[in-house]
Amino acid sequence: MIPGFAMLVLFKIGPVFAMVISLQDYSAAQGVLGSRWVALDNYIRVFKDPYILTIVKNTLILAVLSIVVVFPLPIIFSLFLNEVRRKWVHSAVQALSFLPYFISAAVMVSITYTLLSPSYGIVNEVIVACGGTAINFMAKPSWFRPIYVILEIWQTFGYSSIIYLASMTAIDLEIYEAAEVDGANRWSKMVHVTLPSILPSVIVMLIISVGNIFTVNLDRILLMYNPSVYPTADVIQTYVYRIAFQSTGFPDYSYGTSVNVLKSLIAFALVVGVNKLAAKFAETRLF
Amino acid sequence: MKYSRSDKAFDAMNSAALLLIAALCVYPFLYVLFLAMSDGKYLSRGEVTFLPKGASLEAFRYILANPRFNVLSGLTNSFLYTIVGTLVSIFCTYITAFVLSRTRFRHRNWIMSFFIITWVFEAGIIPQYIVYSRFGFVDNPAVMIIPGAINVQFLIIARSFLESVPKELEEAAFVDGANDWVILTRIFVPLSSTIIATLGTFYAVSIWNQYLIPQIYLKSSGLQTVQQVLKNVVITDSASGTTFRNLIQNGIILNQQNLKSAAIFISMLPIVCVYPFVMKYFKKGIMIGAVKG
Numbered sequence: 001m002i003p004g005f006a007m008l009v010l011f012k013i014g015p016v017f018a019m020v021i022s023l024q025d026y027s028a029a030q031g032v033l034g035s036r037w038v039a040l041d042n043y044i045r046v047f048k049d050p051y052i053l054t055i056v057k058n059t060l061i062l063a064v065l066s067i068v069v070v071f072p073l074p075i076i077f078s079l080f081l082n083e084v085r086r087k088w089v090h091s092a093v094q095a096l097s098f099l100p101y102f103i104s105a106a107v108m109v110s111i112t113y114t115l116l117s118p119s120y121g122i123v124n125e126v127i128v129a130c131g132g133t134a135i136n137f138m139a140k141p142s143w144f145r146p147i148y149v150i151l152e153i154w155q156t157f158g159y160s161s162i163i164y165l166a167s168m169t170a171i172d173l174e175i176y177e178a179a180e181v182d183g184a185n186r187w188s189k190m191v192h193v194t195l196p197s198i199l200p201s202v203i204v205m206l207i208i209s210v211g212n213i214f215t216v217n218l219d220r221i222l223l224m225y226n227p228s229v230y231p232t233a234d235v236i237q238t239y240v241y242r243i244a245f246q247s248t249g250f251p252d253y254s255y256g257t258s259v260n261v262l263k264s265l266i267a268f269a270l271v272v273g274v275n276k277l278a279a280k281f282a283e284t285r286l287f
Numbered sequence: 288m289k290y291s292r293s294d295k296a297f298d299a300m301n302s303a304a305l306l307l308i309a310a311l312c313v314y315p316f317l318y319v320l321f322l323a324m325s326d327g328k329y330l331s332r333g334e335v336t337f338l339p340k341g342a343s344l345e346a347f348r349y350i351l352a353n354p355r356f357n358v359l360s361g362l363t364n365s366f367l368y369t370i371v372g373t374l375v376s377i378f379c380t381y382i383t384a385f386v387l388s389r390t391r392f393r394h395r396n397w398i399m400s401f402f403i404i405t406w407v408f409e410a411g412i413i414p415q416y417i418v419y420s421r422f423g424f425v426d427n428p429a430v431m432i433i434p435g436a437i438n439v440q441f442l443i444i445a446r447s448f449l450e451s452v453p454k455e456l457e458e459a460a461f462v463d464g465a466n467d468w469v470i471l472t473r474i475f476v477p478l479s480s481t482i483i484a485t486l487g488t489f490y491a492v493s494i495w496n497q498y499l500i501p502q503i504y505l506k507s508s509g510l511q512t513v514q515q516v517l518k519n520v521v522i523t524d525s526a527s528g529t530t531f532r533n534l535i536q537n538g539i540i541l542n543q544q545n546l547k548s549a550a551i552f553i554s555m556l557p558i559v560c561v562y563p564f565v566m567k568y569f570k571k572g573i574m575i576g577a578v579k580g
Contacts, residue, residue: 089302096309104496106514107555110521111315120544125333219498244413253413260411268408
């Protein structure tokens with residue numbers, strides 16, 4: 001127990017207390033106890049910073065795209081996969097589509113760079129062969145969101161499908177037989193039997209994604225990130241990262257922490273609220 | 288169920304379409320392998336679309352042998368961090384989950400809620416950096432092993448498994464005079480091989496794939512992980528394109544395309560090799576997690 005408790009205190013609760021630096025004019029030389037207290041000055045600065053609006057907007061757009069575009073695909077995919085009768089097809093499809101979930105963001109983004117490179121990437125070779133001009137995808141702000149979303153789909157849809165397929169195996173076969181007696185064909189069975197049966201899992205997954213609306217795939221963005229795509233790629237967490245670790249001169253730790261604290265508070269409220277909703281509608285709690 | 292002709296046709300079409308989608312998911316990985324195996328002279332002419340042309344393993348040999356790229360040291364470091372980190376994490380998580388699953392332990396609920404609160408309410412990377420740098424984690428490989436040794440999500444999964452073990456076993460041993468340590472090692476650990484394997488694969492994959500933590504804390508190139516090396520070799524270099532010059536090695540032209548592809552493929556190879564295990568235990572983990580939520 002002692003190692004676990006020490007870790008809780010040192011590495012999990014410790015940083016929570018260190019958040020007080022958002023109320024200070026923190027300097028690394030004086031430490032947390034020696035720095036000057038400035039009350040809510042840093043928070044007032046957050047609300048006056050015009051750039052905050054951009055990063056909040058970028059964060060929310062990525063989240064909404066993830067819910068609207070990425071979320072429905074594994075549901076459709078697993079509905080069709082559930083209809084497959086040949087066992088080897090079933091397991092081969094699952095195994096192949098699940099693999100990208102375990103591949104690191106660095107590998108995924110590196111592959112993206114390789115495929116999209118303006119000088120040798122296969123995508124641009126095809127574009128040029130069709131008479132177009134090569135596009136430097138990774139430097140264009142307008143391409144950042146589509147690429148991010150495609151990577152999100154590639155990486156997560158196999159994983160989500162497995163969750164839905166697991167809840168499909170729990171469906172009682174008698175329901176299908178009853179539906180057949182009533183003259184239901186394949187489509188009506190899919191839509192009226194399978195889909196409603198996995199609805200609780202769908203709701204739970206949806207609730208989780210809404211709760212995580214402020215959570216982006218930080219690794220992926222930091223790897224895809226360069227100053228030319230900041231207009232669309234800069235989100236709350238990358239902004240904080242930049243303030244802390246990429247600034248020239250003394251990093252403004254206090255200001256960065258203030259931005260982060262506000263984000264964490266909203267995210268915390270969302271997750272707690274959403275957990276209540278889940279308890280109410282799906283009779284499952286997330287924690 | 289009856290099989291009509293239209294059913295068979297649907298089944299064939301459906302299977303074909305799904306297999307195609309699944310193949311598309313892994314094709315980029317294979318494509319990178321094919322690029323890495325191809326001779327640069329075909330690559331520069333844009334002639335490699337599917338199978339490798341002029342196949343050889345020169346690109347792999349060169350990128351591993353050349354210390355300038357740090358690929359080999361990145362791999363070694365990542366292996367080391369992953370193995371040690373996984374063992375430490377399994378130990379810490381399992382012990383903590385065990386204590387927190389005992390109903391005799393009165394403080395278990397509030398301690399668990401603290402874990403959950405720190406999980407849901409993130410302090411953020413800056414306060415974390417301030418605390419961790421005080422502990423001397425900057426440029427210290429321990430940062431890959433110690434602070435992350437208890438992942439709250441995995442702790443919940445382990446705890447809900449240990450709670451499901453029948454109480455009678457423990458009580459019987461208690462009557463026979465066994466202490467907590469004996470109960471843990473003689474009764475619970477032998478019953479837990481699945482959950483331990485599940486935790487192991489969870490941790491191993493997540494440590495291997497980590498990017499943000501090493502990027503913040505491990506600055507000197509001798510300590511960097513393979514993910515950081517990849518970022519330097521493939522991504523940062525895409526912008527500048529200065530590291531690579533074409534060269535001929537044993538009659539094979541090596542250029543940035545096959546060398547970068549080799550680096551990418553090498554860094555995902557370990558995950559691909561353990562993937563059958565990982566998939567098996569991840570599925571189990573999802574199920575345990577799904578039952579309890």
